[in-house]
Amino acid sequence: MSLVSIRGLAVAFDGVAALRGVDIDIPRGGALGMVGESGCGKSVTWLAALGLLPSRARVTGSVMLDGQELLAAPAPALDRVRGGRIAMIFQDPASSLNPVHRLGKQVAEALRMHRGMAGAAARAEAKRLFDQVGIPDAARRLDAYPHELSGGQNQRVMIAMALAGQPELLVADEPTTALDVTIQAQILHLLNRLRRETGMALVLISHDLGVVSETCEDVAVMYAGRIVEQATADALFAAPTHPYTQGLLAALPPIDGPRRRLAAIPGGVPEPWAMPRGCAFAPRCAHRHGHCDAEAPAHHPVAQQHSAACVLATRELVAA
Amino acid sequence: MLRFIATRFARALVTIVMVVTFAFVVLRLSGDPALLIMSVDAPPEAIAAFRQAWGLDEPLWQQYLKYFGAIVQGDLGRSMRDGRDAIVLVTERIPATLALTLPALAIKLGIGIPAGVYAALHRNSLTDRLVMTTAVLGFTVPSFVLGLLLVLVFAVQLGWLPSGGQGTWRHAILPVITLGVGGAAVLARFTRSAMLEVLGQPYIRTASAKGVPWRLVVRGHALPNAAIPTVTIVGFMVGSLIAGAVVVESVFSWPGVGRLLVVAVANRDLAVVQCILLLVAATMVTSNLVVDLLYGALDPRLRQMRAGGAH
Numbered sequence: 001m002s003l004v005s006i007r008g009l010a011v012a013f014d015g016v017a018a019l020r021g022v023d024i025d026i027p028r029g030g031a032l033g034m035v036g037e038s039g040c041g042k043s044v045t046w047l048a049a050l051g052l053l054p055s056r057a058r059v060t061g062s063v064m065l066d067g068q069e070l071l072a073a074p075a076p077a078l079d080r081v082r083g084g085r086i087a088m089i090f091q092d093p094a095s096s097l098n099p100v101h102r103l104g105k106q107v108a109e110a111l112r113m114h115r116g117m118a119g120a121a122a123r124a125e126a127k128r129l130f131d132q133v134g135i136p137d138a139a140r141r142l143d144a145y146p147h148e149l150s151g152g153q154n155q156r157v158m159i160a161m162a163l164a165g166q167p168e169l170l171v172a173d174e175p176t177t178a179l180d181v182t183i184q185a186q187i188l189h190l191l192n193r194l195r196r197e198t199g200m201a202l203v204l205i206s207h208d209l210g211v212v213s214e215t216c217e218d219v220a221v222m223y224a225g226r227i228v229e230q231a232t233a234d235a236l237f238a239a240p241t242h243p244y245t246q247g248l249l250a251a252l253p254p255i256d257g258p259r260r261r262l263a264a265i266p267g268g269v270p271e272p273w274a275m276p277r278g279c280a281f282a283p284r285c286a287h288r289h290g291h292c293d294a295e296a297p298a299h300h301p302v303a304q305q306h307s308a309a310c311v312l313a314t315r316e317l318v319a320a
Numbered sequence: 321m322l323r324f325i326a327t328r329f330a331r332a333l334v335t336i337v338m339v340v341t342f343a344f345v346v347l348r349l350s351g352d353p354a355l356l357i358m359s360v361d362a363p364p365e366a367i368a369a370f371r372q373a374w375g376l377d378e379p380l381w382q383q384y385l386k387y388f389g390a391i392v393q394g395d396l397g398r399s400m401r402d403g404r405d406a407i408v409l410v411t412e413r414i415p416a417t418l419a420l421t422l423p424a425l426a427i428k429l430g431i432g433i434p435a436g437v438y439a440a441l442h443r444n445s446l447t448d449r450l451v452m453t454t455a456v457l458g459f460t461v462p463s464f465v466l467g468l469l470l471v472l473v474f475a476v477q478l479g480w481l482p483s484g485g486q487g488t489w490r491h492a493i494l495p496v497i498t499l500g501v502g503g504a505a506v507l508a509r510f511t512r513s514a515m516l517e518v519l520g521q522p523y524i525r526t527a528s529a530k531g532v533p534w535r536l537v538v539r540g541h542a543l544p545n546a547a548i549p550t551v552t553i554v555g556f557m558v559g560s561l562i563a564g565a566v567v568v569e570s571v572f573s574w575p576g577v578g579r580l581l582v583v584a585v586a587n588r589d590l591a592v593v594q595c596i597l598l599l600v601a602a603t604m605v606t607s608n609l610v611v612d613l614l615y616g617a618l619d620p621r622l623r624q625m626r627a628g629g630a631h
Contacts, residue, residue, distance in 0.1 A: 083531035
């Protein structure tokens with residue numbers, strides 16, 4: 001059984017759909033990368049799953065954690081899940097930490113919530129966590145404030161804080177986007193190492209296919225509030241099926257071979273309040289035909305653990 | 321940090337000196353106390369003698385130097401009306417004023433801040449709208465209008481409370497409410513917007529994401545941050561404890577510092593007016609200084625900036 005199983009998750013803000021039916025399964029210890037451009041719903045998926053969206057958001061569908069439904073869960077149950085079983089870190093570490101509290105105190109708060117630790121024990125554990133995520137001079141950093149640390153160090157603090165509850169799943173929402181490239185690599189290595197050490201599952205949300213493929217076995221590509229293709233990272237790179245995925249890969253610069261002009265996908269993402277009735281990508285798609293405008297395509301299996309929400313997928317299956 | 325306090329203190333002194341100087345000049349240029357106190361029909365010799373006795377015949381700069389020299393030695397001059405020390409006249413009025421402004425401050429804080437926090441936490445709810453509509457009403461209605469309205473209803477119509485004067489605690493109820501309502505309204509609006517600003521910050525989401533119950537997120541994460549801007553407004557309110565009741569004291573004929581000021585200005589009782597203004601400037605400046613120090617206690621970023629500046 002999956003650790004987390006999301007079915008038909010949809011989110012609407014003031015009646016405008018931001019997420020339009022998402023299915024995700026996260027196996028224990030698995031790593032799923034979620035890619036897509038900003039606004040495609042990859043962050044909203046997890047904020048909705050954990051009940052972190054503002055109250056004006058209307059969330060429907062189902063999010064099961066080990067057979068426990070999270071969407072209908074009462075607040076105390078949800079508080080135990082957040083940080084205790086599913087932890088989340090965010091894009092901008094500097095503003096994601098409270099500016100008026102010492103870092104050690106912020107980590108200790110998670111320790112108190114989920115492991116009942118306080119005082120010297122909490123401080124010792126916080127120091128151990130700081131060491132584990134590679135914060136130099138950990139003992140002194142416990143007494144520092146967020147503004148005294150660099151972005152990369154603050155993200156390490158966020159990760160330490162996320163680890164404090166010994167979660168089974170860590171959702172990292174664009175954890176490296178606000179950081180320098182060299183620091184990005186360090187943080188990704190850290191996440192990989194922590195996964196190996198703790199056996200926790202990882203969801204890595206990114207707009208960067210390269211970042212995701214380095215860290216995750218599985219990748220889900222999102223477009224306009226839906227997952228349009230899901231596969232292992234290898235399969236996705238080897239045989240992208242959805243024209244949007246193909247477009248994303250064509251837009252990546254090749255590391256070897258001749259220099260070429262990068263291919264851009266023409267057009268733009270449709271606005272959420274003007275979503276086409278059929279496939280949301282159809283207006284930009286080179287392979288568009290009659291079927292595409294009639295109804296939104298369902299997911300079709302392309303191969304083992306590889307599916308795409310595109311009529312092309314059915315044709316390739318037939319051809320195979 | 322010491323250097324920070326020292327510079328702030330020096331600046332506060334400069335502010336006070338400027339207020340005192342300004343008051344001195346304006347008062348002396350805007351009317352002749354001799355004519356007001358002795359009356360216009362008094363014989364010219366008497367007026368001349370009065371002027372000489374109070375040093376009003378000397379050039380302005382000489383008067384100013386004398387006045388300033390006296391202040392430095394702690395002498396704030398005497399009232400031209402009854403010859404008593406101005407500082408005594410003023411200080412004996414302070415308890416009466418504080419009897420109004422302190423309970424009013426308690427109302428402002430006790431109602432304004434919780435109402436603002438509640439409204440922010442229930443944004444766009446019916447209660448939020450109700451609180452904010454009341455708040456707009458509360459600070460748009462001038463205090464003399466509200467005061468007269470309260471008198472009309474509770475003293476004249478219902479006869480529950482006295483309409484003015486000082487005697488029992490019942491006399492204080494209407495003026496205290498009049499003073500408190502406006503401040504509570506301002507504070508409610510300000511606290512609400514400060515809270516909304518803070519509640520939208522990513523670190524609030526982080527706190528929720530790590531499993532902190534909402535009530536503790538509000539108390540431990542939102543309130544300490546929202547307190548930083550709110551302290552400014554509260555500082556102003558504390559600073560106006562002495563002089564904030566001029567209008568209300570006049571409406572309710574309450575014998576406090578505010579009414580003394582009105583009477584003293586009308587009579588051009590120079591020493592008394594100057595003494596009150598000096599006191600007002602001193603309380604305002606002191607409370608500003610305290611606010612500045614509080615900022616440092618509340619905001620580690622600021623604290624460090626100051627510590628850095630002191631090296």
